Amino acid sequence: MTFSQSTHAQIAPIAFIVAALGAVDWVLAPERALTWIIGMGTMAAIWLVVGFVARSRATQTDSERRLLTAAAVFGGVMLALSLGVKLAAILGVGGDALIVRWKGVFAGLLLAAMGNAMPKVLGPLAAKRCSPARTLSVQRFAGWTFMIAGLVYAAVWIFATVPQADDLSMLACASAVILVIARCAWAFVSPGRNASPT
Amino acid sequence: MNKVFKALADPTRRRVLELLRQGPMAAGELADQFEFSKPTMSAHCAVLKEANLVEAHKDGKQVIYQLKLSVLEDALLGFAKIFGVGETARAPRARTSKQGTSKQGTRS
Numbered sequence: 001m002t003f004s005q006s007t008h009a010q011i012a013p014i015a016f017i018v019a020a021l022g023a024v025d026w027v028l029a030p031e032r033a034l035t036w037i038i039g040m041g042t043m044a045a046i047w048l049v050v051g052f053v054a055r056s057r058a059t060q061t062d063s064e065r066r067l068l069t070a071a072a073v074f075g076g077v078m079l080a081l082s083l084g085v086k087l088a089a090i091l092g093v094g095g096d097a098l099i100v101r102w103k104g105v106f107a108g109l110l111l112a113a114m115g116n117a118m119p120k121v122l123g124p125l126a127a128k129r130c131s132p133a134r135t136l137s138v139q140r141f142a143g144w145t146f147m148i149a150g151l152v153y154a155a156v157w158i159f160a161t162v163p164q165a166d167d168l169s170m171l172a173c174a175s176a177v178i179l180v181i182a183r184c185a186w187a188f189v190s191p192g193r194n195a196s197p198t
Numbered sequence: 199m200n201k202v203f204k205a206l207a208d209p210t211r212r213r214v215l216e217l218l219r220q221g222p223m224a225a226g227e228l229a230d231q232f233e234f235s236k237p238t239m240s241a242h243c244a245v246l247k248e249a250n251l252v253e254a255h256k257d258g259k260q261v262i263y264q265l266k267l268s269v270l271e272d273a274l275l276g277f278a279k280i281f282g283v284g285e286t287a288r289a290p291r292a293r294t295s296k297q298g299t300s301k302q303g304t305r306s
Contacts, residue, residue, distance in 0.1 A: 116270055119269065119272070132221050132222045132264060143268070147269045
């Protein structure tokens with residue numbers, strides 16, 4: 001199986017799920033047709049763009065193409081979850097509180113996933129422009145901080161009451177951002193220091 | 199994921215990753231930190247590259263290796279180090295390598 005074929009094979013199932021959820025949403029709530037069309041159209045556009053880029057083998061490494069496929073699948077999962085939550089809301093499953101909680105959990109897991117991937121994806125790219133050791137150190141710190149904040153965010157939306165979760169999740173997010181900014185500032189104002197592993 | 203576990207199961211490869219935390223290093227610089235021959239070191243680096251834990255790029259005649267760990271892989275590296283995964287298998291291999299090095303030294 002060529003890379004292009006394996007890319008399509010990985011994106012096809014999630015694209016099918018997005019299309020199916022969008023179609024069901026459309027049938028149940030035809031007055032919001034534009035929303036469902038945008039959801040399904042976005043997935044189709046992602047697939048088209050990835051398929052086009054995957055064919056240009058000469059300009060990309062395998063690692064870059066794998067990253068592109070993963071990003072497309074991740075985008076599809078986000079669309080499917082959004083359409084799924086909307087479907088649950090239309091069907092009245094679990095009530096509004098459950099949907100609000102799931103949105104919070106989803107946002108937390110998204111933040112954790114972003115934090116996890118941050119040092120791997122951004123490190124080698126940014127390190128070509130800045131001091132590689134320092135960049136790596138800052139990005140490791142940022143990755144760990146955002147991942148932990150994301151897990152706390154998701155846990156808070158699972159275990160706390162909705163009003164508490166609203167405040168605590170924002171606190172977790174804001175703390176992570178402040179910590180990362182402080183770490184970046186520390187790296188910036190200490191040019192003579194060798195970056196030590198965090 | 200199997201490739202990641204395989205790569206992290208070896209103490210030498212974990213040591214390479216620890217060294218790369220200080221910043222990108224040339225293949226020769228990495229090899230100097232170990233008693234292994236350069237081809238052996240190159241094989242270790244190839245396993246790390248295959249697992250997508252390091253990135254290699256050419257700079258003139260040198261190959262520069264740079265760390266490329268996600269947070270979970272970083273955590274796995276920490277666990278493997280704490281629990282000493284693969285440490286028992288290391289001693290005989292290290293001795294073999296030393297013997298190989300000394301034989302090479304005798305020949306030259």
